[in-house]
Amino acid sequence: MPSAWRAALPMYVAPPEVLAASQEWLRQSLALLGLTADQHSPEGDLARFWRDPDLLLGQTCGYPLMTQLRGQVRIIGRPLYRLPDSRAGFHRSLLIARRDDPRASLEAFRGSVLVSNAEDSNTGMNLLRHRLAPLQERGRFFASVMISGAHRQSLREVVAGRADISAVDSVTWNYLTRFSPRETAELKVVGQTVASPTLPLISSLAVGQSLAGELLGALNASLGESAGLRDVLAIDGVIASDETDYQCLLDYQQQAADAGYPLLR
Secondary structure, eight states: OOSSEEEOOOSOOOSHHHHHHHHHHHHHHHHHTTOOEEOOOOOSOHHHHHTOTTEEEEEOOHHHHHHTOTTTEEEEEEEEEEETTEETTEEEEEEEEETTOOOOSGGGGTTSEEEESOTTOIIIIIHHHHHHTTTOBTTBOSSEEEEOSSHHHHHHHHHTTSOSEEEEEHHHHHHHHHHOGGGTTTEEEEEEEEEEEOOOEEEETTSOHHHHHHHHHHHHHHHHHOHHHHHHHTEEEEEOOOGGGGHHHHHHHHHHHHTTOOSOO
16 A cells, blocks of 8 residues: 555636635545545646556546546546536536527537547547537538637637637536636537536555445545535535446447547547
8 A cells, every 4th residue: 555645636626616625525535534645636647647556536537537547547436416417427518609609509510610628538529529420521510629728728718719619518617607607608508418427536456445435435424524515516425436337438439430420520
């Protein structure tokens, strides 16, 4: 067992209320188990963070989990959000455009400019690719695709007019509408994708099954003891999960490829 664990929840770090609540949830959960860990969030290199052999508790995106990390990390569980578009352990992508854009459906954005947060994002790429597969023509739907690096930045690109539309994680969108409404005031939802499991909480394989179960219990216990955390994070609990829960993401990938749309473009 490592002498110095590492733990961070780096996937939802804005607005500040959400970041503070996530950090407190992690702190309280580890305290319940009498564990200590370096809780500094990774700066940029998420792939390295996810593979850290000293990772006690972290969070990743479901698509990299299945395409890059299979068999390399232990899945602790996934959150049960209580948000309009994220419930019962599932979330989805919301398709976001400028509020003053007259187009009101995804189909109307054919030939437009898309901004995606990352090429390996489930909500920013994979679910959108699946949604567009029946609509594409000769493997293309957009005039061009930009990569922003983060959902929040994607929204800024749309507001600024540098892109026309983006697919954004429904949890991110609802956190922003609740706590930073100025960032969403000039935007609207023009569609949505199919649902997929929420972002998995993971650990290094060095974390045994027994400790993984204790972590799951502590995460739920700390939420149960703090109505404030449950309210800010809109999480009622965490349910045990494994790779089979995320197989649907690879199914969506294959369905898009079978339809002649293997790449988001």
